[in-house]
Amino acid sequence: MKHSYPRSRFSFLLLVALSGSAFAQGTPEDYRLLQSSGPIPADFLQLSSQKYEQEKAAISRQEKSFEKKAKQAFFLKSSFLLHDLLYSGQVLFNDPVGGYVNQVADQLLAGNPSLRKQIRIYVVKSPSVNAFATNSGVILINLGLIAQLETESQLAFVLSHELTHYLKKHVMNQYVEEQKIEQGKRTYRSLSAEEKLLSRSNYSQELETEADLEGLATFLKSNYSTRQLNGVFDVLQYSYLPFDDVPFEKSFFETPHLQLPAAYFLGKVKAIALPSEVEETKSSHPSINKRRASVLGRINRDEASTKGDYLVSKAAFAEARQTARYELSYLYLSGLQYEKAIYHSYLLLKEDSTSRYLRKNVAKALYGLSQYANQGAYAQVHDAEADTEGCSQQVVHLFGKLTPKELNALALKYVRDLGKEFPEDTELPALGNALLKSLVLRHCESDADFATRPRAVEREAADLVANADTVDPEKRSKYQKIAITHLKKKNADSEQFIRYAFVDDFRDPAFSRAFGQHWKEKQASNQQREETTKQQRLRERGESQQKVRAAKLIRQKGAALGIDKIVMISPSYAKIDERKKKPIRYVASERAEVKLVEQIQCNARAANLVVDVLSDNTFTSADAGKFNDYARLRNWIRERVKHLDAAVPMHNSDAAGVGALVEKYGTKYYCWTGFVSVREKKPGKALALFTSMVVYPLLPFGIYYVVAPDYNTYYYSLVFDLTTGEPVFTDLQLIDRKNTRDVLNSTVHNTFYQLKNKR
Known part of the structure; x- marks a missing residue:
């Protein structure tokens, strides 16, 4: 049975489901945004469930039961979350900036080739000044960080820091420790909520301090100079500021016939705050000043003259940083x-x-x-x-x-x-x-x-x-x-x-x-x-009757859009069991998603509708071009949903880029669709059973209520016209039953029929 569903919850479900070039060539006005190229790396192609099984197999049998379960839970969650990030549309591979960063890693680990083979580094299209290391050896460097750095040696130190997080398995260890704190294991027994928060903070700070010092040890083994390491902490200290601080000129927007009022300009802007000891008791990181002093205190000022700030090339660093800065202009937009x-x-x-x-x-x-x-x-x-x-x-x-x-x-x-x-x-x-x-x-x-x-x-x-x-x-x-x-x-x-x-x-x-x-x-x-009350009533009555006729026509014949072809972007499927402490069923969701793509193609053929699918489950190593299209569309819908949610009519910032896809794929209709299958908790099971036992004739019904699973399936399908940016078809349903193969096929086929059919 189908029901209309509240828009607010569907917006949430949609956002959850969706929250999945070269250097500047020629003159600056010819700048093209970074894109991935070459073979798609194995990190992107391997199923998350396979990554999970590999990491789970490495857990020692001698591990205690609690630690073993915590690590299994970590590997499960992290494998799928990493996959989601890689397919967020923001991670690049084989791009020029990423290529340069990998060259720096080559220089940094020239004396440790075995470690270098374990590490895969990717650049992330994010303005945030940050970097992140995973338990599996993937290191992610944000463009926002590269845009702020001053030298190649500073980048090398950042990589050294992240390498330590990987080598010491900090991400996994922190997860396990947080589970101990949360469940009150061992020394954390009987702690208050405030004490638990402080314990988490202290442990996290210990890991960051270790990453700084062990990272420095790795850095010192390389031929990079320590002269510019103090600047790394300046970058972190002022990461909230733009890459430069230059007065904004009043004349920037002015023309001969448009002069901005002087009253709209400040006589003096707010001064940049000086470094200070920030309250760190609840922070995940030690204060910048403490980190700076700890690292600089272990540096030998009389380092060998053979060490330098640029081992790859100063020009390559400048080009990579300038490219990152150009990218940030669009990322902010x-x-x-x-x-x-x-x-x-x-x-x-x-x-x-x-x-x-x-x-x-x-x-x-x-x-x-x-x-x-x-x-x-x-x-x-x-x-x-x-x-x-x-x-x-x-x-x-x-x-x-x-x-x-x-x-x-x-x-x-x-x-x-x-x-x-x-x-x-x-x-x-x-x-x-x-x-x-x-x-x-x-x-x-x-x-x-x-x-x-x-x-x-x-x-x-x-x-x-x-x-x-x-x-x-x-x-x-x-x-x-x-x-x-x-x-x-x-x-x-x-x-x-x-x-x-x-x-x-x-x-x-x-x-x-x-x-x-x-x-x-x-x-x-x-x-x-300025119409009269009578005229207003007549107009409103006519509009109401027109809406009723339109709704009746849709019920009888569907939307009947007469579309011959659509492109479907990353059909999603999530299985959730609300009875569990960890309700998301990651592996089952992945299997269902793979099958969904197959069933979409079957139903498309039955409806005589041409459907091209751009999905993380269908890419091969040779599909970098399709991956770039997929990434562009993921970013487009992310921005589009924000505008729709704010009810602001907007042309997306990448209107021209996605417009080119209309010609490439031979259609202007692009679809985002997915299912969320929820096994829900049943309230009052004990009361229902007790009542039915007292009122004996109701016992069979009471038993059925208790043992019968309660399923709900949420379905969404949104089709946008990329030339206008507007949705032309929206189907949001609550199906109060388990999403069996027949239910899925019926739902998808109905959508395709409405898209293909003509009045």
């Missing part, structure tokens, strides 16, 4: 951190002022800020000024001062000017059209809100009637009074710095025509609002 994207791009534009890529990112960030402000969702994308230090605070302050109308006008002007410079660009016109429409419909009180002539020309015309104000009020003519009223209004309008922003743009017939059309649209909309 796609992560809806628009003000960070603007300031970060601003810093890079100081060196490469003509970069089309960076300037488009600024344009898209302005567009995003404006759209969210217009929808009343500005708080979701606007940073807290009080929490921002350094010169970037000026950007946050500026966008806190701008009204939605001013922000909309500023964004439109920047987008239009950039579009004039790059008339062949396919993304900028769509942004400009959306911004112009919102500016007129939401903010214009008159079609004369924006001047069509420069300020000097308007003043000249105003002078013709200025003398009218000197005439005795009693003797003014009707025409003088009208002239004075208009003059005062224009003087008031002239105080709005955006009034003259589009003087040059109104010379473009297309812009002038579009502005006029939107104004007429607004007037017509205002007239519709």
